Amino acid sequence: xxxxxxxxxxxxxxxxxxxxxxxxxxxxxxxxxxxxxxxxxxxxxxxxxxxxxxxxxxxxxxxxxxxxxxxxxxxxxxxxxxxxxxxxxxxxxxxxxxxxxxxxxxxxxxxxxxxxxxxxxxxxxxxxxxxxxxxxxxxxxxxxxxxxxxxxxxxxxxxxxxxxxxxxxxxxxxxxxxxxxxxxxxxxxxxxxxxxxxxxxxxxxxxxxxxxxxxxxxxxxxxxxxxxxxxxxxxxxxxxxxxxxxxxxxxxxxxxxxxxxxxxxxxxxxxxxxxxxxxxxxxxxxxxxxxxxxxxxxxxxxxxxxxxxxxxxxxxxxxxxxxxxxxxxxxxxxxxxxxxxxxxxxxxxxxxxxxxxxxxxxxxxxxxxxxxxxxxxxxxxxxxxxx
Amino acid sequence: xxxxxxxxxxxxxxxxxxxxxxxxxxxxxxxxxxxxxxxxxxxxxxxxxxxxxxxxxxxxxxxxxxxxxxxxxxxxxxxxxxxxxxxxxxxxxxxxxxxxxxxxxxxxxxxxxxxxxxxxxxxxxxxxxxxxxxxxxxxxxxxxxxxxxxxxxxxxxxxxxxxxxxxxxxxxxxxxxxxxxxxxxxxxxxxxxxxxxxxxxxxxxxxxxxxxxxxxxxxxxxxxxxxxxxxxxxxxxxxxxxxxxxxx
Numbered sequence: 001x002x003x004x005x006x007x008x009x010x011x012x013x014x015x016x017x018x019x020x021x022x023x024x025x026x027x028x029x030x031x032x033x034x035x036x037x038x039x040x041x042x043x044x045x046x047x048x049x050x051x052x053x054x055x056x057x058x059x060x061x062x063x064x065x066x067x068x069x070x071x072x073x074x075x076x077x078x079x080x081x082x083x084x085x086x087x088x089x090x091x092x093x094x095x096x097x098x099x100x101x102x103x104x105x106x107x108x109x110x111x112x113x114x115x116x117x118x119x120x121x122x123x124x125x126x127x128x129x130x131x132x133x134x135x136x137x138x139x140x141x142x143x144x145x146x147x148x149x150x151x152x153x154x155x156x157x158x159x160x161x162x163x164x165x166x167x168x169x170x171x172x173x174x175x176x177x178x179x180x181x182x183x184x185x186x187x188x189x190x191x192x193x194x195x196x197x198x199x200x201x202x203x204x205x206x207x208x209x210x211x212x213x214x215x216x217x218x219x220x221x222x223x224x225x226x227x228x229x230x231x232x233x234x235x236x237x238x239x240x241x242x243x244x245x246x247x248x249x250x251x252x253x254x255x256x257x258x259x260x261x262x263x264x265x266x267x268x269x270x271x272x273x274x275x276x277x278x279x280x281x282x283x284x285x286x287x288x289x290x291x292x293x294x295x296x297x298x299x300x301x302x303x304x305x306x307x308x309x310x311x312x313x314x315x316x317x318x319x320x321x322x323x324x325x326x327x328x329x330x331x332x333x334x335x336x337x338x339x340x341x342x343x344x345x346x347x348x349x350x351x352x353x354x355x356x357x358x359x360x361x362x363x364x365x366x367x368x369x370x371x372x373x374x375x376x377x378x379x380x381x382x383x384x385x386x387x
Numbered sequence: 388x389x390x391x392x393x394x395x396x397x398x399x400x401x402x403x404x405x406x407x408x409x410x411x412x413x414x415x416x417x418x419x420x421x422x423x424x425x426x427x428x429x430x431x432x433x434x435x436x437x438x439x440x441x442x443x444x445x446x447x448x449x450x451x452x453x454x455x456x457x458x459x460x461x462x463x464x465x466x467x468x469x470x471x472x473x474x475x476x477x478x479x480x481x482x483x484x485x486x487x488x489x490x491x492x493x494x495x496x497x498x499x500x501x502x503x504x505x506x507x508x509x510x511x512x513x514x515x516x517x518x519x520x521x522x523x524x525x526x527x528x529x530x531x532x533x534x535x536x537x538x539x540x541x542x543x544x545x546x547x548x549x550x551x552x553x554x555x556x557x558x559x560x561x562x563x564x565x566x567x568x569x570x571x572x573x574x575x576x577x578x579x580x581x582x583x584x585x586x587x588x589x590x591x592x593x594x595x596x597x598x599x600x601x602x603x604x605x606x607x608x609x610x611x612x613x614x615x616x617x618x619x620x621x622x623x624x625x626x627x628x629x630x631x632x633x634x635x
Contacts, residue, residue, distance in 0.1 A: 040429075
């Protein structure tokens with residue numbers, strides 16, 4: 001029934017992966033110069049702006065849901081915990097793949113682990129990402145043990161799970177914010193609409209929003225892919241949380257801009273102004289919509305809001321990492337085809353690997369008994385009481 | 388006493404002898420075509436720029452508190468007590484944060500190499516360590532580039548400003564910019580007119596990130612107590628609920 005549609009997607013997937021292969025050839029044999037439009041004046045492009053900064057933020061659902069379910073003990077969200085951990089683990093793995101493309105010497109990826117410079121934000125991010133990827137791997141392991149019926153290691157990992165999860169949340173808090181701290185050192189380059197001493201705080205809050213939005217996004221997709229019923233009361237309630245997180249984020253940004261007196265910049269007809277407005281629109285529209293019950297309870301509308309937030313987050317990271325730096329660097333940057341091909345391939349691979357793992361391991365099994373839609377309450381799951 | 392370079396744009400005749408000496412010192416090729424490239428790059432670590440009838444020389448500023456040194460995740464860049472900022476290509480993993488962070492856009496990259504390095508002037512660290520002048524200062528026929536102790540060069544610059552007030556724009560670029568640099572500039576016109584950045588902050592840039600990084604131990608320890616406490620409370624609530632359920 002859906003056969004022709006799937007074929008189209010497969011053709012697109014194959015085309016993307018082939019272009020990624022060609023770009024990889026360029027990168028390996030012709031260096032960064034042959035595969036990117038980077039220059040001495042503009043050393044960071046799409047692979048840092050999207051693959052690393054966007055990728056890490058979009059993988060924030062893992063720590064957000066671990067904190068909500070296990071530390072705040074809000075059991076309502078348990079059914080989406082495993083897919084969120086899987087997304088995070090996959091996301092971080094793909095960030096490392098992106099880094100292997102972007103680093104001039106990918107063979108030295110391990111250097112920060114032995115050659116220390118605690119004054120470097122990048123050093124801190126490298127350590128946090130390494131440690132957190134390990135934590136995510138350990139958080140994902142129970143699914144593997146369950147699959148193969150390994151009860152002893154399952155019990156062992158259960159014993160260390162609480163300190164492990166707290167460690168994961170702390171590490172995430174650090175590096176999510178630190179990706180914003182990276183740009184504090186370029187006050188003379190970053191456009192004032194984005195440069196703020198609060199960049200780390202804003203990166204952290206927006207990563208929470210991105211994590212929640214990605215969870216709604218992948219629940220919607222996996223319900224279609226695996227023919228599961230959508231956990232609507234849960235997702236509607238998550239939409240409410242998302243609206244609150246976004247409101248806090250937008251209010252912090254508003255206050256920050258007000259205190260820095262930069263609103264007058266919006267009167268200038270510049271590329272930065274329009275891309276800023278696009279970014280803000282992609283955050284403000286879903287925030288307003290998510291306050292409507294009718295939106296939260298309509299799967300398509302809820303999904304559309306999540307997609308807007310995801311794009312808004314990506315727009316923000318690209319603006320901070322690329323757009324905002326261009327004028328200050330005295331140059332203009334448009335990614336080369338090979339940069340886009342690698343980025344698209346990483347996204348496509350993410351979708352495909354998620355699907356493959358979710359089909360094989362018990363990612364959605366933990367809550368399959370709750371799926372009967374007829375029994376779903378007509379009210380939103382209350383995150384506190386329902387625990 | 389740290390070493391420095393004083394570049395006096397009013398004395399520079401644009402002969403590019405410094406460029407040739409620099410290329411020779413690094414073992415880089417140098418010909419008319421490269422001489423015509425008026426910008427620093429991985430194969431040209433200093434460059435004379437023409438701004439109308441004025442010249443300006445670009446090279447690594449070897450800042451007193453360099454942004455590049457503070458951002459390098461592997462410590463490949465070091466500020467030596469002698470003054471130069473040195474680079475260890477054997478450590479570098481090519482993240483290019485130094486290039487992004489440098490307020491003067493000095494570090495350049497070997498973009499077309501398969502095993503690329505960052506390249507920049509290191510104020511002839513080896514030569515100065517051996518008590519010699521930098522190659523550029525030694526080659527300069529007019530004294531536009533002078534190499535010596537930073538404090539003495541500042542005094543010298545002040546003297547030139549005082550002796551010939553009409554000939555100079557009254558200011559020394561590099562005394563306060565980003566907390567001070569080891570390359571100092573004198574010019575006949577405001578520094579912006581010879582292509583130097585005039586929006587540099589006067590505080591050392593490493594401060595901007597260190598203000599946040601130094602909070603990390605506090606954030607981690609407070610966060611651990613807070614999260615552990617929340618976990619304890621929320622799970623305790625559950626235990627109580629269970630116990631009460633049994634009693635009923």
